Amino acid sequence: MTAQPLSEILRIIDANPVCRAMFTDEQLTKYRIIADRLALPDSVRPFRVVFCGVFSSGKTSLINSLLNTPFHLPEGVNPVTKMVTRIRGGRQVACAYRLGGRENAVSTDYIESLIMGQKQLVYDTHELIITVPSEILQNRVEFLDTPGFNDEMGGDLERMSREAIYESDMAVMCCSALQLGKIFERQLLQELDDLTGHFSLVVTRMDNLNTVEDCDAVIRQANRLMKDKGNDAAVFPGDISFVFPVVNRNALSDSYPDAEKHIKAFENTLRAVLSDESIRRRIRQKSDEKALALCLREIEPVFTQLAQQQQAELTELTSKNSAAVRQREWNARTEQNRFADKRREASYAAQQFARQRMGTLSAQIMQLHDPSTFQLEATRLTNSMVAALIGDIAAYSAQQGIASSDTVVNILNGEYFALHFTVPPLVKKPVRRRGPIKRLFVTLFRFATFRFQIDDGCEMEYAGYQEPAVQAVWNGPVPWLLRQWDAYLERLHGSMRTDGFYGGYEQAIRDRQNLIDLCEKVRQLTVYRI
Ligand SMILES: Nc1nc2c(ncn2[C@@H]2O[C@H](COP(=O)(O)OP(=O)(O)O)[C@@H](O)[C@H]2O)c(=O)[nH]1
Numbered sequence: 001m002t003a004q005p006l007s008e009i010l011r012i013i014d015a016n017p018v019c020r021a022m023f024t025d026e027q028l029t030k031y032r033i034i035a036d037r038l039a040l041p042d043s044v045r046p047f048r049v050v051f052c053g054v055f056s057s058g059k060t061s062l063i064n065s066l067l068n069t070p071f072h073l074p075e076g077v078n079p080v081t082k083m084v085t086r087i088r089g090g091r092q093v094a095c096a097y098r099l100g101g102r103e104n105a106v107s108t109d110y111i112e113s114l115i116m117g118q119k120q121l122v123y124d125t126h127e128l129i130i131t132v133p134s135e136i137l138q139n140r141v142e143f144l145d146t147p148g149f150n151d152e153m154g155g156d157l158e159r160m161s162r163e164a165i166y167e168s169d170m171a172v173m174c175c176s177a178l179q180l181g182k183i184f185e186r187q188l189l190q191e192l193d194d195l196t197g198h199f200s201l202v203v204t205r206m207d208n209l210n211t212v213e214d215c216d217a218v219i220r221q222a223n224r225l226m227k228d229k230g231n232d233a234a235v236f237p238g239d240i241s242f243v244f245p246v247v248n249r250n251a252l253s254d255s256y257p258d259a260e261k262h263i264k265a266f267e268n269t270l271r272a273v274l275s276d277e278s279i280r281r282r283i284r285q286k287s288d289e290k291a292l293a294l295c296l297r298e299i300e301p302v303f304t305q306l307a308q309q310q311q312a313e314l315t316e317l318t319s320k321n322s323a324a325v326r327q328r329e330w331n332a333r334t335e336q337n338r339f340a341d342k343r344r345e346a347s348y349a350a351q352q353f354a355r356q357r358m359g360t361l362s363a364q365i366m367q368l369h370d371p372s373t374f375q376l377e378a379t380r381l382t383n384s385m386v387a388a389l390i391g392d393i394a395a396y397s398a399q400q401g402i403a404s405s406d407t408v409v410n411i412l413n414g415e416y417f418a419l420h421f422t423v424p425p426l427v428k429k430p431v432r433r434r435g436p437i438k439r440l441f442v443t444l445f446r447f448a449t450f451r452f453q454i455d456d457g458c459e460m461e462y463a464g465y466q467e468p469a470v471q472a473v474w475n476g477p478v479p480w481l482l483r484q485w486d487a488y489l490e491r492l493h494g495s496m497r498t499d500g501f502y503g504g505y506e507q508a509i510r511d512r513q514n515l516i517d518l519c520e521k522v523r524q525l526t527v528y529r530i
């Protein structure tokens with residue numbers, strides 16, 4: 001038997017808060033106790049017999065009777081056992097408590113007051129280890145005496161009692177003859193049947209019944225309750241599933257004449273079981289299997305449910321995500337189209353303005369005949385024209401609702417004035433080289449037509465000097481302006497709104513997928529023994 005799947009599952013649960021939240025603390029403690037017990041190597045593992053039942057059902061009395069030593073655990077009418085008492089075999093009576101994985105000795109004088117809770121040991125220690133020289137505890141047999149269930153002291157004692165069952169290989173359930181068949185007793189029987197390879201029902205206080213008929217009725221009822229339970233009886237040399245001792249030997253009375261016989265029979269059979277290695281091994285194996293299967297049976301549906309729930313969320317998230325993606329793409333496309341249209345319109349308009357303005361400018365430049373004032377005048381004209389052009393673009397963009405005119409004006413003005421435009425100076429232009437005869441004629445012709453003459457073999461002229469200036473205007477401010485305008489629209493377009501959609505889908509989907517994988521892994525582990 002290996003504790004592998006359960007420990008592995010517990011590691012997964014501990015590591016994942018979503019899985020952790022699917023279980024109660026009680027459940028996890030149960031799994032942990034069982035996993036720990038399964039992990040113990042056989043060579044050091046005690047054979048644990050838990051004595052359980054409601055309080056005052058005679059558990060401690062039964063243990064005292066079985067120990068058969070001068071040492072007695074305290075018993076009483078009121079619930080007296082306030083701690084789980086672990087009773088081991090040893091050479092002499094000793095007492096210890098466990099703290100931080102270590103056992104610390106306590107004086108045996110305090111045993112009674114500690115068990116009865118009159119004396120407080122250490123905060124948070126609810127277990128006392130008592131060593132008793134008793135024959136029945138040989139072979140690493142350990143008895144666990146529990147405070148018991150249905151105690152008015154409340155949940156803590158019940159929790160301790162239940163945890164002792166999770167630890168144990170075998171159980172003895174004590175039940176008063178007057179309580180037999182009550183709902184709680186039936187439930188506890190079922191619980192023991194689910195958890196242990198073998199358990200016995202010991203009906204106590206038979207002497208409290210008035211008639212032999214009552215005794216027979218109780219015995220019949222006990223048989224009915226144990227039918228199909230406490231199974232695997234075949235491993236025993238005798239059947240110890242149903243016994244009806246009167247535990248308190250002092251209380252033997254005429255009303256239950258078979259008492260002594262039953263007690264002896266129970267003791268003998270239990271002794272035989274506990275001293276037989278192969279029977280112990282078979283009971284333990286069965287208990288381990290049952291306890292593990294119970295845990296896995298409980299765990300499996302939790303993870304199936306978790307996986308289903310995550311799958312549903314995953315499906316929803318995936319469709320939401322693809323809708324969001326589609327929406328986002330659509331929005332981006334329409335937005336893009338809208339901007340592309342606006343931008344095209346705006347660019348055309350800007351070009352048109354530029355052309356008109358620059359056309360006027362060119363015409364004016366063409367009117368300038370005086371080369372000495374030409375450059376200054378052309379620059380001044382160009383600058384005033386560009387300023388007017390910027391104003392036009394701003395007005396246009398405001399009208400189109402692309403941006404506030406201020407923004408455009410600021411952008412264009414700022415950059416324009418930083419790059420104040422200057423029309424380049426006039427240059428003389430070499431025309432062509434001619435021979436002396438032709439040069440003479442040309443000189444005469446020039447003279448006749450009042451044109452300049454430079455006689456170095458080349459002809460230079462200022463004729464058409466307006467042309468390069470107009471070209472410079474067209475190649476300078478106009479493309480610059482259009483570039484600014486385009487860049488401005490580009491910036492506007494780049495900061496286009498694409499947010500406002502839930503963007504966490506991818507991570508959420510990944511989380512769900514991981515959890516589903518984890519559930520699948522756990523479910524594979526649970527298949528192991530179910
Ligand atoms: N008359 C009678 N009294 C019993 C019997 N078994 C236990 N008692 C008494 O019932 C009281 C409670 O017993 P105890 O062993 O402390 O119960 P526990 O709480 O289950 O451990 C004690 O006073 C016992 O002496 C029994 O079979 N018949």
Ligand SMILES: [Mg+2]
Pocket residue numbers: 056059060061074075080081145146147
């Ligand atoms: Mg007790």
